[in-house]
Each structure stands twice: as structure tokens, then as C-alpha cells.
Amino acid sequence: FFQDPKKDEFGEIISCKIHDLMHDVAQEVAGKEVCTTTNFTESSVDNKTRHVSSLLPVFCTPLNSDFQFPKTKIRTFLCTGRSMNVDMLLRNWKCLRALDLSRCGVNSLPSELV
Numbered sequence: 001f002f003q004d005p006k007k008d009e010f011g012e013i014i015s016c017k018i019h020d021l022m023h024d025v026a027q028e029v030a031g032k033e034v035c036t037t038t039n040f041t042e043s044s045v046d047n048k049t050r051h052v053s054s055l056l057p058v059f060c061t062p063l064n065s066d067f068q069f070p071k072t073k074i075r076t077f078l079c080t081g082r083s084m085n086v087d088m089l090l091r092n093w094k095c096l097r098a099l100d101l102s103r104c105g106v107n108s109l110p111s112e113l114v
Helices: 020-033 086-090
Strands: 002-007 013-018 034-037 051-054 076-079 098-100
Touching: 013 020, 020 034
Parallel strands: 034 051, 051 076, 076 098
Antiparallel strands: 002 013
16 A cells, blocks of 8 residues: 655655555545645635645745635644744634644744643
8 A cells, every 4th residue: 555665764664655546545535624735725625624734845935814714623734834824823723633834934832822
């Protein structure tokens, strides 16, 4: 199911590719609960979405300040390489369990998270 494993200097697997058929099955099973995108739009994140991942390069434009994530039960938000307003993102997410804002220019977290 997994192909082309890449190992670090200690021999630990750090990345691999998943077979196309397994990827298709995983997407079908996950349905609308998982959103992986390069461009957030009103239609990309709906009320059934629970896990959001942004696939963006390190140097890209900031998240459009007019865009508001719907008031949903987001549990996972993974985003690298895009500057964003954390307060705006987290305002409606009461069920958040995992947050990754690597290289997003975030210097501090809102007091509600600390």
C-alpha cells in the first residue's frame, strides 16, 4: 500500500507515497469530513468537514481576510506557509484538537488557547 519510503539519517521512515487505489478508497471513506486544498472557498469547507489541510508553498499570499470559515466542528487544522489571523480562524472552532501553523507568521496564540 505504501511506496517509495524516504528515511532520515537514523533509518526512520519520514515520508512515503500511498498507492493511488488506496488513496481513492481513503478519500471515498472520508467523504466531506476531510478537506485538502490549495485555495479555501465557501464550497471547499462545509458543515460536515472535520479535518482541514492546506497545501501551500512557503511563500504565498495571505488568506483572504474576507473569507470566513463556516461555524463547524473542525477538529484538525494543518496549514503551512500562509500568513493568517489566528483569532479569525479559531473564533468558531470549539472542537479543535490538532493545530499546525508552521511557517504561518504566528508569533503568539490567543489567550483562549494558552
